[in-house]
Amino acid sequence: MNISFFFFHPIVLILMLITSSPVLSAPPLQLISLLSIKSSLKDPLNSLHDWDPSTAFSRPGFQPIWCSWSGIKCDPRTNQVTTLDLSGRNLSGTIPTHIKYLFHLQHLNLSRNSFDGPLQAAIFELPNLITLDINHNLFNSSFSPGISKLKSLKFLDAYSNSFTGPLPEELVYLGNLEFLNLGGSYFEGEIPSSYGKFSKLKSLYLQGNSLTGRIPVELGFSNQLEHIELGYNSFTGGLPVEFSRLSNLLYLDVSSGNLSGNLPAELGKLQKLEILLLFKNNLSGSIPASWAQMVSVQVLDLSDNSLTGEIPSGFSGLKALNTLSLMNNKLTGEIPQGIGELPDLEILSLWNNSLSGILPNKLGSNSKLQKLDVSSNSLSGPIPPNLCLGNKLTKLMLFSNQFVGEIPSSLTNCTALYRVRVQNNNLNGSIPLGFGSLPNLTFFELSKNKLSGPIPKDLGNAVKLEFLNISQNPFNSELPSNIWSAPSFQVFSASYSNLNGKIPDFIGCANFYRIELDGNNLSGSIPWDIGHCEKLITLNLRRNSLTGIIPWEISTLPSITDVDLSDNFLTGAIPSNFNNCSTLENFNVSYNQLTGPVPTSSLVFSSLHPSSFIGNEGLCGRVLKKPCRTDGLTAGAVEVRQQPKKTAGAIVWITAAAFGIGLFILIAGTRCFQATYGRKFSNDRDVGPWKLTAFQRLNFTADDVLECLNMTYKIIGMGSTGTVYKAEMPGGEIIAAKKLWGKHKDTIRKRRGVLAEVDVLGNVRHRNIVRLLGCCSNNQCTMLLYEYMPNGSLDDLLHGKNKCDNLVANWVIRYKIALGVAHGICYLHHDCDPVIVHRDLKPSNILLDAEMEARVADFGVAKLIQSDESMSVIAGSYGYIAPEYAYTLQVDEKSDIYSYGVVLMEILTGKRSVDPEFGDGNSIVDWVKLKIKTKNGLNDVLDKNAGASCASVREEMMLLLRVALLCTSRNPADRPSMRDVVSMLHEAKPKRKLPDSGGRAVGDGVINGQDFPEPQKPLV
Known part of the structure; x- marks a missing residue:
C-alpha cells in the first residue's frame, strides 16, 4: 500500500481524527461524504480549497465548520447539510456513492461543469432532495433509472447535456415535480403520452432534441402547466387542439418543430397566454380571428410558415402586444390601422408577404417602436411621420414596396437608428440633411427611388456609416467633396444616379471595399490618390465621361479584384505594373481611347476575354490577336510611371541560393533529429x-x-x-x-x-x-x-499517401466532417464569451475521432476578441488567410469564415489549397472561381472520387460549393456568419443516412448583404 495515501487521503485522515477526538461520539458521515466528493473530483481551479479536513471539528454547541465551506449550507437547528452547490467550478469526474450519506440534502446543483458519463444513480438515494440542477454538463448515455425514488423532487434541470435514447417515463411518478427541463440533448422517439399525467408540473422544456412523432394530446390534460417549450425537434402533425384546455398557460414555444396543418382556433381561449412562438414550421391556412381573444399576449411570432388570408382586424385590440412577427408567409390584405395605436408595440415584422394598402398612420406614435420591417410587400402611400417619436427606433426596413412622398425629416433626429433600407420604392424629394449626424447609423440604402437634389455633405462626417447605396435616383448633382471621409465607410454605390462634376480626391478612403459610380456623367480624370484606398476590392467607373490616363496607383492596391473603366474617354497605356497583381480577376477597359500593348506576361490579362479591351483602336497584343510595333512605343502611347524593377537574374540567383540552403538544413535536420531528440x-x-x-x-x-x-x-x-x-x-x-x-x-x-x-x-x-x-x-x-484521434487529420484523409479510399469516396462522411467543423467554429464565434477566433483553420488542424467526427484543434494562435484588436504579425497558413488579413492584421470572425470556405473547397475538390495546377500565385479559391465561369468547369471542380458523377450527390456538392463561394467572398461584409453557414449546411444534408453531429443554429439576419429574419431567442 502507498504510505502517503494511507496518511493523507481525506477519508483516512477523517477516520484518524474521529478516533482521537473526545468531542465526537459517532462517525460524521456528512464529513466523510463531503471529503469523498472532493477527492473524487478533478478541480483545476482549486475551487474547493477551503474544504479542509484538518479544521473540520468545532466545539459542542457550535455549527460544524464544514457548514461554512463554499457551496454548503446547513440547517441552523440540526446542523445537517441541506444545500450542496458546486455550479460553475469547471469540475469533472464522478460523484461518489458516499453522497447518499447526505441524508438531509434538499438542493443539489452541479450545473455548468464538465461531468460526463451516465448520471450517477447514487444521487437518487437522497430521499429529501427537492431540487436537482445538472444543466450544461456532458452527461451522456440514456437517462439512468431510479429517479422515481426522489419523491420530494420539485425541480429537475438537465438542460444542455448529451443524453440519448427515449425520454424517461419514470419521471411521471414524481408527484411533486413542478419544473422539468430535458432540453438541449439527443433524446429521440416520441414524447410519452404519460407526460400528460403530471399533476403539479408547471414548466416543461423538451426543446432542442431529436424527438419525432405527434405531440401527444394528453399534454393538454396537465392543467397546471404554465410554460411549454418543445421547439427544434421533428414532429409530425399539428398543434393539439387540447392545448386550449391549459387555462394557466403563459408561454408556448414550438418553433422549428416541423409542425403542419392549420392553427387551432380553440387556442383563442388561452386568455392568460403571454408568449406564443410558432415560427419556422409548415403551418398553413389563415390566422384564426378567435386569436384576438388572447388578450394577454405580448409576443406573437408566426413567421416562416405558409399562412394565408388577412391579419385579423381584432389584433388591434391586443393592448398588451409587444412583438408581432408574421414575416415570410403568404398573407394578403391590409394592415389593420389599429395596430399603429397599440400602446406597447415595439417590434412589427411583416417582411415578405403580399400585404397592400398603407401603413397605419399612427404607427410609432406610442413612442415605443424599436424595429419595423414591412419590406417585400405591396404597400403604398407615405411613410408615417412619427415612426421615431420616442427616439427608440433602431431598424427601419421598408424596401420593395410602393411607398411615395418624401423621406420624413423627423428621422434625422432618431439617434437610435442604425439600419435604414427604403430602396425600390417611389420616394421623391431630396435626402434630408441630418442623417450624417446620427451617431449609430451604419447601413443606409436608398436606391431605386425618385430622389433628387444635392447629396447631403454631412454623410461624409457620419461616424459609424459603413454602407451607403443611392443608386438609380435622378439626383442631377455632384458628389460632396468629403464623401470619402467617413471613418467607417466601406461600401458606396451611386450607379446611374445622374451625377456630374469630378470625382473628389480619394484622401480618407482607407476603409473602402467597394466603390460603384458607373452610369453617371462624371468628368475629369481618375484622382491619382486612389492609392489611399488600400482595402479596395471593386472599382466601377464605367459609362462616364472620364478623361486622362489610368493611374498607376490602381495597380498597387493589394486586394483589388474587379476594375471596370469601360465606356469612358481614357487615354494612354494600360499600366504594366498590373503584372504583379495576383488578386485581379476582372479588368474591363473597353471603349476608351487607350493605346499600346495589353500586358501579356500576367496570368490575369492572358485569361481575360478580348471583349475587355475592344473599342480601343490603339491597343495591341496577343490577347487582341493584333501585333504590336517593336520599334519603340506604339503611336500615341503615353509612358506611364513605373516602379523600379529588380534585375530578373538577381532574383533567380537569390531564389536558387535560398532553396539550396533550405534543402541542406532540411536534410541535416532530418538525419540528426532521431539521434538527438x-x-x-x-x-x-x-x-x-x-x-x-x-x-x-x-x-x-x-x-x-x-x-x-x-x-x-x-x-x-x-x-x-x-x-x-x-x-x-x-x-x-x-x-x-x-x-x-x-x-x-x-x-x-x-x-x-x-x-x-x-x-x-x-x-x-x-x-x-x-x-x-x-x-x-x-x-x-x-x-x-x-x-488521441485514431483517424488522424482531414489532411491525411484527403491527401495522405495511406488514405482510406472507401472513406474518401464517401460523400456522406465528407459532409459530416464539414458540418462538424462548422459546428465547432460556430461555437467559438457565437457561444463563447469573449468570442474566440481560431485564425489557423486548415485540414491538418481538423482531427477525426473513431466515429469520423471532426474536432477542431491547434489553438496556438487563437485570439479572444474582447475589443477591436490587430496583430503585430500575420497568423495563419498560406492559402487559408483571408485577403484583407494580410494588410489589415485585423482580428475578427470573418477571417475564420474565409479559411472555412477554403477547407470546404478542399473537401469538395479533393485538391490542396495551393497547387501548381492552379497557376503561379493562385490558390484553390482563384482556381474554383475561374473554373466555374467556363463551360463544363464544374466537371473539373467537383471530386469524382466523392461521387460527383452521381446526379444526386453532385447536386448536394453544388449546394456546398455555393456556401464555399460565399465564405470566400473578397469583401468580408459579404461573408455569412458561422450560424448562417450551419443553417445552409443543414439545408444541403445528404438524403442518405448521416450520423448525428449535433448542434442547431439559425441565421443572424444578413446573408450576402441581404436581410433575412433574425434569430429567435427564448424569451423569459
Missing part, C-alpha cells in the same frame, strides 16, 4: 520538477507521461510550435502529447503560443473541439496532453 525527454527531467495541470480526472501522472515518451514514442505530427507524439499510459489509455520545440531563439514566442492554447482549450467544451486533458511543464519545457 529522443534524449530531450530525459534531459528535460534535469531542469526542474514536472507539474501536471489536469482539466479533467486523469488516471496517470506527469512521470507516467515522461516515462512513456522516454522509452518509446511515435511521432504523429509536427506543427509550427512543436511535435505531437502518440503515448500509451500505464492504464492502457492512449493520448497525444504535443511537446514544444527545443531551445531555439524563438522558444519564448512559441511557448506563449502553446500557453495561449491552454488558456483557450482549458475553458472550451464542445463535441467538435479537441479535448485538452492536461498540461505538463517544467522550467524549460511544456507539453499539452490531448485525447
Whole structure:
C-alpha cells in the first residue's frame, strides 16, 4: 500500500481524527461524504480549497465548520447539510456513492461543469432532495433509472447535456415535480403520452432534441402547466387542439418543430397566454380571428410558415402586444390601422408577404417602436411621420414596396437608428440633411427611388456609416467633396444616379471595399490618390465621361479584384505594373481611347476575354490577336510611371541560393533529429520538477507521461510550435502529447503560443473541439496532453499517401466532417464569451475521432476578441488567410469564415489549397472561381472520387460549393456568419443516412448583404 495515501487521503485522515477526538461520539458521515466528493473530483481551479479536513471539528454547541465551506449550507437547528452547490467550478469526474450519506440534502446543483458519463444513480438515494440542477454538463448515455425514488423532487434541470435514447417515463411518478427541463440533448422517439399525467408540473422544456412523432394530446390534460417549450425537434402533425384546455398557460414555444396543418382556433381561449412562438414550421391556412381573444399576449411570432388570408382586424385590440412577427408567409390584405395605436408595440415584422394598402398612420406614435420591417410587400402611400417619436427606433426596413412622398425629416433626429433600407420604392424629394449626424447609423440604402437634389455633405462626417447605396435616383448633382471621409465607410454605390462634376480626391478612403459610380456623367480624370484606398476590392467607373490616363496607383492596391473603366474617354497605356497583381480577376477597359500593348506576361490579362479591351483602336497584343510595333512605343502611347524593377537574374540567383540552403538544413535536420531528440525527454527531467495541470480526472501522472515518451514514442505530427507524439499510459489509455520545440531563439514566442492554447482549450467544451486533458511543464519545457484521434487529420484523409479510399469516396462522411467543423467554429464565434477566433483553420488542424467526427484543434494562435484588436504579425497558413488579413492584421470572425470556405473547397475538390495546377500565385479559391465561369468547369471542380458523377450527390456538392463561394467572398461584409453557414449546411444534408453531429443554429439576419429574419431567442 502507498504510505502517503494511507496518511493523507481525506477519508483516512477523517477516520484518524474521529478516533482521537473526545468531542465526537459517532462517525460524521456528512464529513466523510463531503471529503469523498472532493477527492473524487478533478478541480483545476482549486475551487474547493477551503474544504479542509484538518479544521473540520468545532466545539459542542457550535455549527460544524464544514457548514461554512463554499457551496454548503446547513440547517441552523440540526446542523445537517441541506444545500450542496458546486455550479460553475469547471469540475469533472464522478460523484461518489458516499453522497447518499447526505441524508438531509434538499438542493443539489452541479450545473455548468464538465461531468460526463451516465448520471450517477447514487444521487437518487437522497430521499429529501427537492431540487436537482445538472444543466450544461456532458452527461451522456440514456437517462439512468431510479429517479422515481426522489419523491420530494420539485425541480429537475438537465438542460444542455448529451443524453440519448427515449425520454424517461419514470419521471411521471414524481408527484411533486413542478419544473422539468430535458432540453438541449439527443433524446429521440416520441414524447410519452404519460407526460400528460403530471399533476403539479408547471414548466416543461423538451426543446432542442431529436424527438419525432405527434405531440401527444394528453399534454393538454396537465392543467397546471404554465410554460411549454418543445421547439427544434421533428414532429409530425399539428398543434393539439387540447392545448386550449391549459387555462394557466403563459408561454408556448414550438418553433422549428416541423409542425403542419392549420392553427387551432380553440387556442383563442388561452386568455392568460403571454408568449406564443410558432415560427419556422409548415403551418398553413389563415390566422384564426378567435386569436384576438388572447388578450394577454405580448409576443406573437408566426413567421416562416405558409399562412394565408388577412391579419385579423381584432389584433388591434391586443393592448398588451409587444412583438408581432408574421414575416415570410403568404398573407394578403391590409394592415389593420389599429395596430399603429397599440400602446406597447415595439417590434412589427411583416417582411415578405403580399400585404397592400398603407401603413397605419399612427404607427410609432406610442413612442415605443424599436424595429419595423414591412419590406417585400405591396404597400403604398407615405411613410408615417412619427415612426421615431420616442427616439427608440433602431431598424427601419421598408424596401420593395410602393411607398411615395418624401423621406420624413423627423428621422434625422432618431439617434437610435442604425439600419435604414427604403430602396425600390417611389420616394421623391431630396435626402434630408441630418442623417450624417446620427451617431449609430451604419447601413443606409436608398436606391431605386425618385430622389433628387444635392447629396447631403454631412454623410461624409457620419461616424459609424459603413454602407451607403443611392443608386438609380435622378439626383442631377455632384458628389460632396468629403464623401470619402467617413471613418467607417466601406461600401458606396451611386450607379446611374445622374451625377456630374469630378470625382473628389480619394484622401480618407482607407476603409473602402467597394466603390460603384458607373452610369453617371462624371468628368475629369481618375484622382491619382486612389492609392489611399488600400482595402479596395471593386472599382466601377464605367459609362462616364472620364478623361486622362489610368493611374498607376490602381495597380498597387493589394486586394483589388474587379476594375471596370469601360465606356469612358481614357487615354494612354494600360499600366504594366498590373503584372504583379495576383488578386485581379476582372479588368474591363473597353471603349476608351487607350493605346499600346495589353500586358501579356500576367496570368490575369492572358485569361481575360478580348471583349475587355475592344473599342480601343490603339491597343495591341496577343490577347487582341493584333501585333504590336517593336520599334519603340506604339503611336500615341503615353509612358506611364513605373516602379523600379529588380534585375530578373538577381532574383533567380537569390531564389536558387535560398532553396539550396533550405534543402541542406532540411536534410541535416532530418538525419540528426532521431539521434538527438529522443534524449530531450530525459534531459528535460534535469531542469526542474514536472507539474501536471489536469482539466479533467486523469488516471496517470506527469512521470507516467515522461516515462512513456522516454522509452518509446511515435511521432504523429509536427506543427509550427512543436511535435505531437502518440503515448500509451500505464492504464492502457492512449493520448497525444504535443511537446514544444527545443531551445531555439524563438522558444519564448512559441511557448506563449502553446500557453495561449491552454488558456483557450482549458475553458472550451464542445463535441467538435479537441479535448485538452492536461498540461505538463517544467522550467524549460511544456507539453499539452490531448485525447488521441485514431483517424488522424482531414489532411491525411484527403491527401495522405495511406488514405482510406472507401472513406474518401464517401460523400456522406465528407459532409459530416464539414458540418462538424462548422459546428465547432460556430461555437467559438457565437457561444463563447469573449468570442474566440481560431485564425489557423486548415485540414491538418481538423482531427477525426473513431466515429469520423471532426474536432477542431491547434489553438496556438487563437485570439479572444474582447475589443477591436490587430496583430503585430500575420497568423495563419498560406492559402487559408483571408485577403484583407494580410494588410489589415485585423482580428475578427470573418477571417475564420474565409479559411472555412477554403477547407470546404478542399473537401469538395479533393485538391490542396495551393497547387501548381492552379497557376503561379493562385490558390484553390482563384482556381474554383475561374473554373466555374467556363463551360463544363464544374466537371473539373467537383471530386469524382466523392461521387460527383452521381446526379444526386453532385447536386448536394453544388449546394456546398455555393456556401464555399460565399465564405470566400473578397469583401468580408459579404461573408455569412458561422450560424448562417450551419443553417445552409443543414439545408444541403445528404438524403442518405448521416450520423448525428449535433448542434442547431439559425441565421443572424444578413446573408450576402441581404436581410433575412433574425434569430429567435427564448424569451423569459
